Amino acid sequence: MVKLHIKRGDESQFLYETILPTLMSELMLQLVRLFNGRLKVDRLCQEIELLSQHGVLLPGNMQGLTDEQISELKLRDEFEEVCVPSGGHVMNPDPMGRRNGRAPNDKMKDILKRTVSEAKTAISKNQVKAGVCLSEEMIRDALDKLRGAVTIVYPMNLPPYDPVRLEFEGNEELAGTQAGTLVLEEDSAQLWWAGKALARDKKLSDYLGRNEKTTIVAKLQRKGQGAPGREPVFSEEEQKKMMAYAYKKQEEFKKLDADSEDGYLNTGWTDPHSLKKQLAGVSNVSWRPS
Structure with missing residues (x-):
């Protein structure tokens, strides 16, 4: 049908x-x-x-x-x-x-x-x-x-x-x-x-x-009213889903940008004691509980 x-x-x-x-x-x-x-x-x-x-x-x-x-x-x-x-x-x-x-x-x-x-x-x-x-x-x-x-x-x-x-x-x-x-x-x-x-x-x-x-x-x-307006490519529900998806991605990108701006704080060259650790030979030592 x-x-x-x-x-x-x-x-x-x-x-x-x-x-x-x-x-x-x-x-x-x-x-x-x-x-x-x-x-x-x-x-x-x-x-x-x-x-x-x-x-x-x-x-x-x-x-x-x-x-x-x-x-x-x-x-x-x-x-x-x-x-x-x-x-x-x-x-x-x-x-x-x-x-x-x-x-x-x-x-x-x-x-x-x-x-x-x-x-x-x-x-x-x-x-x-x-x-x-x-x-x-x-x-x-x-x-x-x-x-x-x-x-x-x-x-x-x-x-x-x-x-x-x-x-x-x-x-x-x-x-x-x-x-x-x-x-x-x-x-x-x-x-x-x-x-x-x-x-x-x-x-x-x-x-x-x-x-x-x-x-x-x-x-x-x-008859005689002419062609009606065409239907939109996406339905109202589909448009809402697309907007929600775009907003979610936008927020994810914002978070990634914020993380990348502060990411240098976790790198070795920002550690004020890095030179002392290298001279002592303990720069790459990781501590784990026995």
Whole structure:
């Protein structure tokens, strides 16, 4: 199996295993889906954390308004009494004014937090260091667990405009948002390796040869962005080891220089009694205990 270390810019994203005969068009589709899948899980984790802290999202015309303004305008949240967390709620107002402040109780909140933590671990960039390859099954599993946790806490579902529900239903609105700028399009993404974009009409073996145990670092980006920066010759870990080795050698040379400067003190010509010893014939006599 060929192992791909996928990066976006200089930042590691995930590891992926494939085989050399794979068409680049198919590989690109898989990589972009994994990349966007990680983004989706991450967006859900962020929103579910807010859901556990401040309850469901308010209608658009009530967001950012104070209680007095809502009362004065006679606005009403029709889902306030429907979309309630299991076991009741505790009040925790949203400082951003986006959510209704009716947070789940500690038991239900713990379910959401624990599931979010597991999902974050599954898609973490630390998986690259651990040598764990990402797969579509892992993305689906993370999404299923998040959906299950939200269903347990909110069995009556969430409002149709809540971002958590929209993400689960595939209706998320990302246009004009920062999150939307991160998503890659399947038909316009490019994979770069060794300073060149890999053509979709070729096979992976056309670039890597026949060695199935190859590991490469490749970079995903949008078409038209130009060539990404090349990978450094040495990894960060290798650079640290080289610097440590150089420092150790430098200290050894310093010690040798210091020893050589004082070394003359141990030579015979510096002994003030050397002439007397030579005349007495005892200059080369060594004394040892009997």
